[in-house]
Structure formats: C-alpha cells, structure tokens
Amino acid sequence: MKMLRCAVYTRKSTEDGLLQEFNSLDAQYEACAAYALSQRHEGWNMVLFPEGTRVLPGHKKRYKVGGTHLSVATRVPVVPIAHNAGDVWPRNSWIKKPGTVTVSIGPPIHPEDMSAEQMMAKVEAWIENEMHTRFPH
Numbered sequence: 428m429k430m431l432r433c434a435v436y437t438r439k440s441t442e443d444g445l446l447q448e449f450n451s452l453d454a455q456y457e458a459c460a461a462y463a464l465s466q467r468h469e470g471w472n473m474v475l476f477p478e479g480t481r482v483l484p485g486h487k488k489r490y491k492v493g494g495t496h497l498s499v500a501t502r503v504p505v506v507p508i509a510h511n512a513g514d515v516w517p518r519n520s521w522i523k524k525p526g527t528v529t530v531s532i533g534p535p536i537h538p539e540d541m542s543a544e545q546m547m548a549k550v551e552a553w554i555e556n557e558m559h560t561r562f563p564h
Contacts, residue, residue, distance in 0.1 A: 485564030
C-alpha cells in the first residue's frame, strides 16, 4: 500500500515536495484533492478511517467528513467497509487478542448531488447498520 502523504499542514516542509504551506483550509483541501485524484489516475486507491481509530465493539465515535470532502471534490465514490478489528486489537492497546477479523465491503456510494455531510451520513448509516447486523454486541 502506498501512503497518500497528503496532510493538512500549516508549516513549511520540503519533504519530497508534497507538503505545502497554505493560507486557507480551502486551499489545503484543494491541494489534497488534486494530489489524491492524480494518484487515483495512476491506479492507487485511498483508505480513510472516518472515526480516526479502532472502536470497541458496541461503541461509536463521531465520523469525520474529511474523506467525503475528498470524495465530493474528486467525484470519486466511497466504498464503505465495516470490520470487527476492535474485538482483537482494542484501541489504545498494543496487545492483540486471538481471534478473527471479519471485513464486510459495501457497495460504492457515489458523490453526485451530495454534500460531504450528506455523503458521510450515507456512509455512516451503512457502516453502523452492517456493524449491528454482522457484529452485534
């Protein structure tokens, strides 16, 4: 897997020319979107975690819309994924428990005619429904 290496930074970095100093958050999103789209055209996919970390089974964290902002800006669909990794590798722990991680891959959600917030609501609804159906706690 290749790291996108595109992050929201407010300080200068010359590290391979991908991180830049920006004057506004909009400019940061535009630069990240342009870079992400260029990598997609080269055959790369992006993997984003909207909750930002593993979540214990039966718990929920706020879903962040950065990934759907990127999807809307680049007109690239999101493929939602639900998994139970929190069962075998709890958040804030280096200790992994024996077990099987099951991954469920959903249908692509296309960003046409949606805001990032509307799209995230659809992504979140699919993931949460899948979690309750496949991994009830």
